[in-house]
Amino acid sequence: MADIQEGGKGRGRAKSVELNLVPFIDLMSVLITFLLITAVWTQVSMIQIGSSLYGKKSDSQPNPEPPPMSNIVLKVDVKSAGYVLTAGTQMISLPVLAGGEYDDAGLVAQLQRVKQLYPEKIDAVVAVEDPLPYNQLIKAMDNLLISGFSAISVATGGPN
Amino acid sequence: MAIFRPGERHRYHNILRKRRGKRALVALLSLTAMVDMFTVLVIFLLQNFSGEQQMLQLHKDIELPQARSIKELKPAFVVTVSNKEILVDDTVVANTDEIKTQQDWMIQNLHAKIEESLAKAKADFENKLQNRIRDVVQAARSEPEEDPNSWNKITIQADRNIDILTVKKVMYTVTEAGGGEINFAVLKEPENTTN
Numbered sequence: 001m002a003d004i005q006e007g008g009k010g011r012g013r014a015k016s017v018e019l020n021l022v023p024f025i026d027l028m029s030v031l032i033t034f035l036l037i038t039a040v041w042t043q044v045s046m047i048q049i050g051s052s053l054y055g056k057k058s059d060s061q062p063n064p065e066p067p068p069m070s071n072i073v074l075k076v077d078v079k080s081a082g083y084v085l086t087a088g089t090q091m092i093s094l095p096v097l098a099g100g101e102y103d104d105a106g107l108v109a110q111l112q113r114v115k116q117l118y119p120e121k122i123d124a125v126v127a128v129e130d131p132l133p134y135n136q137l138i139k140a141m142d143n144l145l146i147s148g149f150s151a152i153s154v155a156t157g158g159p160n
Numbered sequence: 161m162a163i164f165r166p167g168e169r170h171r172y173h174n175i176l177r178k179r180r181g182k183r184a185l186v187a188l189l190s191l192t193a194m195v196d197m198f199t200v201l202v203i204f205l206l207q208n209f210s211g212e213q214q215m216l217q218l219h220k221d222i223e224l225p226q227a228r229s230i231k232e233l234k235p236a237f238v239v240t241v242s243n244k245e246i247l248v249d250d251t252v253v254a255n256t257d258e259i260k261t262q263q264d265w266m267i268q269n270l271h272a273k274i275e276e277s278l279a280k281a282k283a284d285f286e287n288k289l290q291n292r293i294r295d296v297v298q299a300a301r302s303e304p305e306e307d308p309n310s311w312n313k314i315t316i317q318a319d320r321n322i323d324i325l326t327v328k329k330v331m332y333t334v335t336e337a338g339g340g341e342i343n344f345a346v347l348k349e350p351e352n353t354t355n
Contacts, residue, residue, distance in 0.1 A: 035205035045230035145229035
């Protein structure tokens with residue numbers, strides 16, 4: 001154990017200095033128990049709907065300022081056949097890939113191209129077909145956020 | 161029990177030691193390895209430790225969607241949409257199957273519950289505001305401005321496979337009941353996955 005022994009061979013008295021580890025182990029045990037109980041193993045975060053521009057207004061709140069370049073339409077339709085991106089007057093169709101997965105990489109690339117064209121634009125609309133899983137809405141929103149469009153609105157109606 | 165003369169005693173049983181003479185056997189428990197392990201564990205757990213409280217209770221039936229572009233969770237009312245039921249802060253307000261089949265987008269129980277909770281939150285917030293104004297007058301120095309609409313935030317925690325129509329119904333009801341900013345609870349997607 002943690003001790004220092006000195007002498008013993010000669011005539012002098014053997015000196016044994018022993019470190020008392022018991023309080024240290026006690027402290028460690030208490031700390032470990034506390035930290036294990038309070039530990040958060042899954043990091044839940046959130047994804048935000050950007051603005052309440054089209055939402056219900058309360059009387060006390062002033063109308064929010066429209067974001068810059070909001071006259072240019074940017075809409076992501078999520079259909080069972082794939083994504084359809086509407087940017088201004090242009091419509092880009094990104095069909096479902098061969099494996100049955102949505103073309104997320106393609107959508108991000110197209111959105112980044114739109115961002116380069118209109119760097120100030122931050123608002124976008126997501127419309128998802130009703131029977132699709134909620135996961136698709138999050139994926140579409142995530143792709144928009146990655147591309148720099150932070151003011152996302154969710155359309156209650158389905159895609160056109 | 162025998163009565164011994166008071167005085168110094170050896171910790172490894174003096175009497176036995178004396179009798180066995182030079183070949184006394186002292187079995188020592190090696191604590192070094194255990195102390196090492198404890199230290200490593202404490203360091204690991206301390207690194208993982210976050211001072212914030214958990215904002216929402218994870219529901220066991222819910223598999224949250226994953227996302228990369230995320231923000232830190234803020235305190236808000238949590239509306240949970242699982243495959244079985246819809247809850248507001250641990251109170252069951254509706255059955256998910258019924259909501260899926262109903263034509264009307266308004267979920268009456270959810271509406272009532274959210275409205276009630278929001279009214280309470282607003283009253284609390286205004287009381288707090290009054291206190292703060294008083295504090296500000298006394299201290300003549302104010303803290304950074306708090307978000308005036310922080311009381312009406314809603315976090316939706318829904319299963320990733322639930323149909324979007326049900327989520328839209330919940331969102332519609334929440335907005336109609338006076339809810340402001342809506343956030344969706346997600347898990348952080350691991351960095352190295354190719355998507």
